[in-house]
Amino acid sequence: MSDTENSKKIIEPSILSGFIELLPREQVAFNKMKDIIRDTYESYGFIPIDTPVLEKSEILLAKSGGETEKQIYRFQKGDTDMAMRFDLTVPLARFVAQHAGELAFPFKRYHIGKVYRGERPQKGRFREFYQCDIDIIGNGSLSINNDAEIVSVINSVFKKLDFGAFTIMINNRKVLNGFFESVGVTDKTEVMRIIDKIDKIGRENVAEELIKTGLSETNVEKILDFITIEGSAVEVVEKLKSLTMDNEEFKTGVTELEEVTKYIKAYNVEESSFAINLKIARGLDYYTGTVYETVLNDYPQLGSICSGGRYDNLASNYTKQSLPGVGISIGLSRLFYQLSAAGILKEADTSTTSKILLVPMDGTLEYTLKSASLLREAGINTEVYLNSGKMGKKFAYADKLGIKFVSVIGEDEIARNVLSIKDMKSGEQKDYSISEAVELLKN
């Protein structure tokens, strides 16, 4: 190394506060989750889109809100005022409004991508994170069946992700709105906030707080009876229908809930994975019908890991066209972090997608490379150790990768035309023809 290089200033390698990156072992596990979500979305006919991360600020901030304006990464370059997207919904709205003439409706799109929020750093919250969204957008109208399909997609995703039992909970904003109206609630946000504490502070304390908001005792009782309705989805619908409420919005909402419940049965979603939860509201000024939350039964502390709902109009900031839709989002980075922290994610035992490492001895490179090609052609990810060094170093490399099988190839293997494959876990070693090796490694 020259003197100049020795005296070169070294910049401490680090990333921005609040950002994360994964080491290979975690990244491989993360990508597996991402692939399952993508494959499941595609299996239902959702179409990929991939909009720019940077958009015009006027587009992203069309529906401005205090938090968004504070958190958004916004800057000027030349004369242009631009910003990094903070979710995938606003870009979807802009995309559909811009390209409506070229899309097939209902437009079923998925989008898996990074979004950016300059939040105060805190555990499990990141400033760059993946969202995995699906939405079904109608042109003018959209059948309620789609609300049921969304539940089926969530069900398929979490069955395949295999983190144990989960419950997909739905509610309907029309039911909530109609009910609240008929019992005289004016500040819905405040009432929802109080109601939400019932599991923590109990019925009586909630009642006390509700009365302080100015509601009559009768109405408080009605609210409490309403939000504690329990039972299977079908039973809840029946109880709601039996309430004598003279409110059209409420009635429409109950009918929608009933239909969604009926269709969900047709999708073969297990009854134990699905419930109506009348305490769910989600974004109060955005959703207008069905709303969704999903919890892992054994880890309620994670909160909802997949949420969304039905909205009347996706893109009213960008077009006069009526575009009703329904969709959900999985906050994958956060979910991954939470699952790891809670010990639910079986730690990936490998930091590579390779199934086998071939290690050539002197003079066997050609045979080794040929064997590697044959394995790859059969769909087996195959790595060849190409560097010189002692055997111990090569096996240390295999161990560090966590690769399951290693085959050292000497003259002897060539003479017998086999691969001698060692199972790194059991230590067992056996000879395999290429086709036998493919069989072994496919599983």
Next chain:
Amino acid sequence: MSDTENSKKIIEPSILSGFIELLPREQVAFNKMKDIIRDTYESYGFIPIDTPVLEKSEILLAKSGGETEKQIYRFQKGDTDMAMRFDLTVPLARFVAQHAGELAFPFKRYHIGKVYRGERPQKGRFREFYQCDIDIIGNGSLSINNDAEIVSVINSVFKKLDFGAFTIMINNRKVLNGFFESVGVTDKTEVMRIIDKIDKIGRENVAEELIKTGLSETNVEKILDFITIEGSAVEVVEKLKSLTMDNEEFKTGVTELEEVTKYIKAYNVEESSFAINLKIARGLDYYTGTVYETVLNDYPQLGSICSGGRYDNLASNYTKQSLPGVGISIGLSRLFYQLSAAGILKEADTSTTSKILLVPMDGTLEYTLKSASLLREAGINTEVYLNSGKMGKKFAYADKLGIKFVSVIGEDEIARNVLSIKDMKSGEQKDYSISEAVELLKN
């Protein structure tokens, strides 16, 4: 629609100048290419990483250059000076320097992600574009075999992408440096620039320009003889060896070229897909050994579609550790645009990954959804048309998606327990059991 909504200000939906986004039909084709590249990278044992798009400016600009500083998207948020990455190499260098203790070396990583350059907008150049990179990083040393493996990866990628015949061209910077030194070239950049024009302006004009740089006639002749060496890789190596050059760097370079050529043969790369091209230099102050360019034989005007090389030290700005490496990059967004513009990309005939659209008639939703589940479980992406409307509208939707098969499900199909599947291209319609349908749709 209320009055307020009617009078609501509509913001024209559009994206930033110099950015692109694809419509579904193009996006599906783009994703197929991206998947092929990813799968091929993984098949050779490359490991995924996914670093933040935003990094500290001091990290990204450690090795600052005029163009980079001008083009980079850099801004302040709070006290933090941050910027969007302009390539995947600088983040790789930072990543390896930061996590060296936790990585297995040689570290074979791939990274497919978006990068950002505020270039002057021009045809086929985008301010946000995908790069698909692989690099193999050694800890202290890295065998020359790896330089050959890179050629094998490029070969596999472009065979699978199937854009017709291609040539992977390599050269060696030591050969160039040693040769230039021994013929008295001081301004290598200028000489390379002149040499590069030989196919356009001819040998004599190049000679004239070279003499103007102050080189002797004898040396200009030597240069011209050198850069016009032709033949198979083996022949070029032999001709280089026959040159009587008393220069150690040159000799080392020729030996490296010879070894790489030998190993490439072992990888079974067709001779027609591979050549030594002594005019290739690539980034003059970065690469130190093998350099790569790749061209489509029938579309030379596209220039190099996959380039890279060997470097002595990946991360000298962030660590004193010696990290030699070799790698290449495919500029996927640009390549996709060029292939489309040149008409090479067979236009994707579908804008969905769904294989079939099931259309329930009145009263058959349950059977339809059950059939869809069975198809999905067999790995067939299956869409169900869930909205009401006339049959014409439903088939128009199928046409717009470009979906290949449609099955309308009535009472009759339920009675016979079949799917009646229509081939949308041939118009042919036949009955299939679920397992027969799986067979049909798998191909």
